Amino acid sequence: MKTQQIAQPLVLGSSSIYRHELLRRLQIPFEVYNPEIDETPLAGESPDTTALRLAAAKTRMVAVNYPGALIIGADQVAVLGGIQLGKPLNHANATQQLRLIRGKEVVFHTALSLLNSDKDNMQIRLVSSRVKFRKLSDQQIDNYLDREQPYHCAGSAKLEGLGIALIEHIVSEDPSALIGLPLIALVEMLTREGVEIV
Template sequence: MKNIILASTSPYRAALMERLGLPFKAIAPNTDETPIDGESFTALSLRLAEEKARSVSVNNALVIGSDQVAVLSDRQLHKPGTPEKAEAQLKQAQGQTITFYTSLALLNTVTDHCHLDYVVYRASLRPLSNDEITRYVEADTPLDCAGSFKWERLGISLMRELEGPDPTALEGLPLIKLCAMLRDEGVPVP
């Protein structure tokens, strides 16, 4: 079996990869994530996923790149970085739907063939009070999450509805599509 490389330093993506039980190595990609003028959110996430995979130079490997763009009212959300910014982001998003475009690239470095696909997932937040938002941010510290919540943890309490074909896409690595791509490359995934 070829080496499997995850082109990411995200602990969330690494934890998702561990669920598959396949040996892999995580390597930081070298990618400029600046959007191109006029680029759609889908095109941005697809381009960055492939660029991340191609930026990791390893022979005889399957390199996984993934990128996620979170959008609220046609505006891209970024990782808040501070509790104050996380609270502000949740105040803007409460009662609304955030759309996540999560793209996936699987590059075979031997053939140079790159599988590329994406998943759209929607997270609808219920109306939230300022106190609920403050308590949530203090409890879950979602400072490194676009959208300012961790749905797989306490963030689920903020939701009115989650909608999409693969909940792992919301965490940043769509495992259903990844498993299909790996099987296409001859990797046995149960």
């Protein structure tokens, strides 16, 4: 497989192996840097605004170490009826989240930012996906959590893995957004920066 070469270094500001795997689909060389930022929503901040702010903050943090690079940042916030669903971090919280969302529709707001740190030019985009969850029994929830342990996933469902079995249907303009990196939007952004993927 021949890899496309690009003029500027490309850096993905994320520790997520799933975002790494998604970006590899574009067959362009990239580096990875994990920006450690506080992901706590600000008081009165809407979920989509939180996602956009955090995606932009990640690119800015990476830019300190990568001047002259193209830097990708992404963040995702899950929302149920106006309630923001954060990362559960443990089994008890994940159980509570999945019991709350079973049989309901959750909106996943995925924010994507691309910063050209050479020109200080940032592009940012929000891609929202609507996900209807199946009416899961308590036993099904326990079975899922025992097998997948998605404690660092917003909404407690790792949709790139076994979590897909929890879903009744999905409505999204970009299926990769649900996994955390909207590739359709990213290709458009890279094209504006002179990077042709194909």
